[in-house]
Amino acid sequence: MMNKKIGQQSIQFANPPIIISTANIGGPKEKEGYQGENFDILMEDNINGFDSWEKCESYMMEQVIAKAAEKANKQVSEIECILAGDLLNQLMSTHFAMRTLQRPFLGLYGACSTMAESILISSMMIDGGFANLVAAAASSHHDAAERQYRFPTELGVQRPPVAQWTVTGAGSSLISTVGDGPRVVGATIGKIVDMGIKDTNSLGAAMAPAAADTLLCHFNDFGIQPSEYDMIFTGDLGMIGKTMVIKLCAEHGFYLSNNYQDCGCMIYREEQDAHAGASGCASSAVVFNGHIYKMLQKKQYKKVLLVGTGSLHSPTSYQQKESIPCIAHAVAIQA
Numbered sequence: 001m002m003n004k005k006i007g008q009q010s011i012q013f014a015n016p017p018i019i020i021s022t023a024n025i026g027g028p029k030e031k032e033g034y035q036g037e038n039f040d041i042l043m044e045d046n047i048n049g050f051d052s053w054e055k056c057e058s059y060m061m062e063q064v065i066a067k068a069a070e071k072a073n074k075q076v077s078e079i080e081c082i083l084a085g086d087l088l089n090q091l092m093s094t095h096f097a098m099r100t101l102q103r104p105f106l107g108l109y110g111a112c113s114t115m116a117e118s119i120l121i122s123s124m125m126i127d128g129g130f131a132n133l134v135a136a137a138a139s140s141h142h143d144a145a146e147r148q149y150r151f152p153t154e155l156g157v158q159r160p161p162v163a164q165w166t167v168t169g170a171g172s173s174l175i176s177t178v179g180d181g182p183r184v185v186g187a188t189i190g191k192i193v194d195m196g197i198k199d200t201n202s203l204g205a206a207m208a209p210a211a212a213d214t215l216l217c218h219f220n221d222f223g224i225q226p227s228e229y230d231m232i233f234t235g236d237l238g239m240i241g242k243t244m245v246i247k248l249c250a251e252h253g254f255y256l257s258n259n260y261q262d263c264g265c266m267i268y269r270e271e272q273d274a275h276a277g278a279s280g281c282a283s284s285a286v287v288f289n290g291h292i293y294k295m296l297q298k299k300q301y302k303k304v305l306l307v308g309t310g311s312l313h314s315p316t317s318y319q320q321k322e323s324i325p326c327i328a329h330a331v332a333i334q335a
Helices: 053-071 089-101 111-127 144-147 205-220 239-250 281-297 315-319
Strands: 008-010 020-025 082-086 104-107 133-142 169-176 184-189 231-234 260-262 302-312 326-334
Touching: 008 111, 008 281, 020 144, 020 184, 020 281, 053 089, 053 133, 053 144, 053 169, 053 326, 082 260, 089 104, 089 133, 089 302, 104 326, 111 133, 111 169, 111 302, 111 326, 133 144, 133 239, 133 281, 144 315, 169 281, 184 205, 205 260, 205 302, 205 326, 231 239, 231 281, 239 260
Parallel strands: 082 104, 082 133, 231 260, 231 302
Antiparallel strands: 008 184, 020 169, 133 169, 184 326, 302 326
């Protein structure tokens, strides 16, 4: 049997799973940003006729999974397992979405790394022969997340310049043993990195060391340079975290150049006042399942590395004055 483990923390898939379709959804602020033309579904407002932000987020999760299935000419009932998560306590929005979809389900919490984590574990299921068709998905909602982690948006609490804007949106990838599309060829599982930062408004700085740790491990495990990839994307480090990752990798002899971008810097325009950029599970979910996937389909990108970044604090850990543990997972995808 082929040993699929590479180096310390990485995997090379023997039968690379195929991403046969993707779908994403966004709100009005996302529509006005750089990715406006790359959404499958757009909502007119952040509540979309529901009576809570959380119900709206459940709707987004349901819609992207159903849309990804529709685009692949599949029925939701053909999906053998859904791996998904969001930012809320007990994966609230995801669980209520799964109540409607009625498919076998594994809930994942990796904070904003959840999209990459779900693709990674889905690919392991497919490559291992445990399923033939799996959906990976993640969602976040600005108002729901702000209420849980910081302050209800109705209070109008001023945000510091280092803060990022949680994306209202969701994305889903349909991953299969057969079909046409980019293949997941490798992955690196991240480990917790905590540099002692306690400011939950400065999550880009908190997550950057975890992103750098996973990137360095990936390059070393596979024996490659960053130039192996047409593009490397981190999930939601924003402007501050992105700059830090470039410096941290350079200190170890790996130079990220024009082939590196952060999804959190690709969503909102400067005039939208998102401060340091975008954040949330949906930051990487909407960009990967929209723009990046389209570029892979067109073969304008031949090989990309998606590094999902997650801040694993909770309201309780913050109130107890704990520092912020962070993680990053990487998936390599080839057209």
